[in-house]
Amino acid sequence: MLGALGKVGREVCAAVEAAEDLELVARVDAGDDLATLTEAGAEAVVDFTHPDVVMDNLRFCVEHDIHAVVGTTGFDDDRLATLGGWLEQHPATGVLIAPNFSVGAVLMMRFAAEAARFYESVEIVELHHPDKADAPSGTARRTAQLVAAARAEAGLGAPPDATSTALDGARGADVDGIRVHGLRIRGMVAHQEVVLGGLGETLTIRHDSMDRASFTPGVLLGLRRVADHPGLTVGLEAFLDA
């Protein structure tokens, strides 16, 4: 574990130790020597560190053929290209960069996009605690984009809407033609609902994240499958199939 003393790192360490099929061989944090990893015989690392150090960490791992599952942020196209270059020389090594390790959020987005082709109407409702600064949430925007792309590909036009008189904001925000509504409610954590409808029926896909611990199953899934996905993978989605 790289970033083993951080909040996330500690939870990942605990989860790895609790898993029967995984073994925690090294905890590394700021100031520690990366050689600890090779000495401990690490086959794969999890990196939740900082944008300033993650590239150095990954160069070391790739050079030593250690797979990596990365939740650290700050990957732009340049960084991804650099990383891809390193991996070309180590074709058996896999690196997973994921902005969101919640399996539920990833499945919700996938199912929403799959279902979108079959329904006239679709809207998104996200519900979060009232201390959140942005509306709608990043996940809701991303879902709307995926849904809009799936509709376009299926040849669907704008969802039907006969609204002729409305209060400002009553019909939500418009993200690529999809309506998105954000609620801010004390007691909530992070929740989202995608509502799809056609003649006489509706389909609703809802994800409720009640606890930050919800990212650990996705990290473990990444660890278990990263060796089967050599090269660079962006997004946990690709790991959900195999």
Place this chain on the structure above:
Amino acid sequence: MLGALGKVGREVCAAVEAAEDLELVARVDAGDDLATLTEAGAEAVVDFTHPDVVMDNLRFCVEHDIHAVVGTTGFDDDRLATLGGWLEQHPATGVLIAPNFSVGAVLMMRFAAEAARFYESVEIVELHHPDKADAPSGTARRTAQLVAAARAEAGLGAPPDATSTALDGARGADVDGIRVHGLRIRGMVAHQEVVLGGLGETLTIRHDSMDRASFTPGVLLGLRRVADHPGLTVGLEAFLDA
């Protein structure tokens, strides 16, 4: 039944006939003589007719001490005052004027207002078919007003909201300080959810109206209780207690 041949009238007639404790003694429609009511010994009438004729119908009923349950629209303050004047002379007769006979919608509004005093946060989501012209719905606006009034009475300020960057409309419409979100989805009929939240818990009150027939239980409730509510009553709410 006044307006017995109309769409609503026919459903009410069927419901009255199916009820063991009620008897349908007369079906009256445009062109029929109101004397049919007294000849048939009607104790109470249901009026779903037209604003042009409803006042004549009610004058006849009040004069003959027949209670009335009225779903016809178009009652302004003048009409209510006129009606109140007639009833003063017939103190045992009851008239119920209700804009909404859905027991569920009335209960949802009542519960929302009752609960609003105890929660930091509250928002309203309404979901309707996409042929609806106005957003938010009248019921959602009315609910927001009742909730806002209950909060004010309890000394609560604005619900917490740290949103600092938002897309237009993402946080819904503002009705008396309460956020209201309207979805338009094919396959839906008329649905509303009031979401309340405080430290570590949320309370959600949801009403789903799947069929126009949902007004008939409210009409029957009105018929059964109108004799116990002499004078003029506006809104089904007052009948839900006794």
Place this chain on the structure above:
Amino acid sequence: MLGALGKVGREVCAAVEAAEDLELVARVDAGDDLATLTEAGAEAVVDFTHPDVVMDNLRFCVEHDIHAVVGTTGFDDDRLATLGGWLEQHPATGVLIAPNFSVGAVLMMRFAAEAARFYESVEIVELHHPDKADAPSGTARRTAQLVAAARAEAGLGAPPDATSTALDGARGADVDGIRVHGLRIRGMVAHQEVVLGGLGETLTIRHDSMDRASFTPGVLLGLRRVADHPGLTVGLEAFLDA
């Protein structure tokens, strides 16, 4: 349309006429000559008739290279084998036999099975009108079987459950190790919710069928895609991908 005068047939005819990319060329019902189909130049038929006549209808269609979308019931292994034999001689002709044309129900089952691999817990709640004779519903049983199979394939054991004292029935019915709960509520039509949960998060997939008309989009989907699926297909699922 075969069975054009039946309740379903009439709705399908109306839906085909309303669709811009489809043309209704013949309405056939009991007593009509099947030759009407060839004379009218039918490329594909929809059959909602009766188990007694459906095989004769399909033999005629296959022999004349007319694709068929079939909602009529009563297909056992013998009938499917017979049909498969006919189709071997007409390799470009497609026949779709579907027990359920609700796209939403089919998607719900597919998504539930896909997600089941990633969650410790899963249970099913179905809600129907109180006149329904069987509990749980056929769709709920089928969903439970698919979910159980997906869990087994993923190497998951029984969902966690520490219940040590329970009232009879409190934990629902057991279908292949998956708990299924059936509610019977006046006002409901046909609804189902699959609830999946893991550490700190839950995923809920809900299908609400408010109206019998909900099968028509599935029938139209079948009509549009049957030519691209030569041979015999059982279940609408296979048509949702291409």
Place this chain on the structure above:
Amino acid sequence: MLGALGKVGREVCAAVEAAEDLELVARVDAGDDLATLTEAGAEAVVDFTHPDVVMDNLRFCVEHDIHAVVGTTGFDDDRLATLGGWLEQHPATGVLIAPNFSVGAVLMMRFAAEAARFYESVEIVELHHPDKADAPSGTARRTAQLVAAARAEAGLGAPPDATSTALDGARGADVDGIRVHGLRIRGMVAHQEVVLGGLGETLTIRHDSMDRASFTPGVLLGLRRVADHPGLTVGLEAFLDA
């Protein structure tokens, strides 16, 4: 605060300190002298201690005219009678004994009972984490009893149910004639839904408790209102009106 060092006590202390209209004057735990309360000028105490000591605590409080809000368990009829005797001599002092301080749970039960009179059908679904030992939950049983009592008072018979073939448990547990269904799902905390239905409409009341902290608003409510309710009160319900 009595029991100030316990898990609950610490959270209550923090909440009282954060409240502008309340002042925390004394933290008392096992071994401390109760005279601390009078010396500090406490007007009201919260007691989350132990059945073994709570009666001594309350005798001291009542004798010194200190109001009390009590979450400690173990109150049988004998204890309540003893407590009532003490209070007779101090008619201005109020004691609230509440088994459940969740405002949401109390409101859900109240609304369910109020609405039950108006609906043909009602069932209860409770969802909890899979480590829970009993099914259905105590709150669900209590809700079912309140709903059953309300229906009986309104003259309603058994809810309609035409089920003729069912798997064991499919229709849930029977609590006073009301069907109750318990789900056990990893990731859930404590949730309950009461589903009511009549002709063409349903009303759903849902309570989600995501965090143990959800009891603190109820405790603060008790503190603020206990002086206005002299004598013995059992259950937070009575405090929700004034």
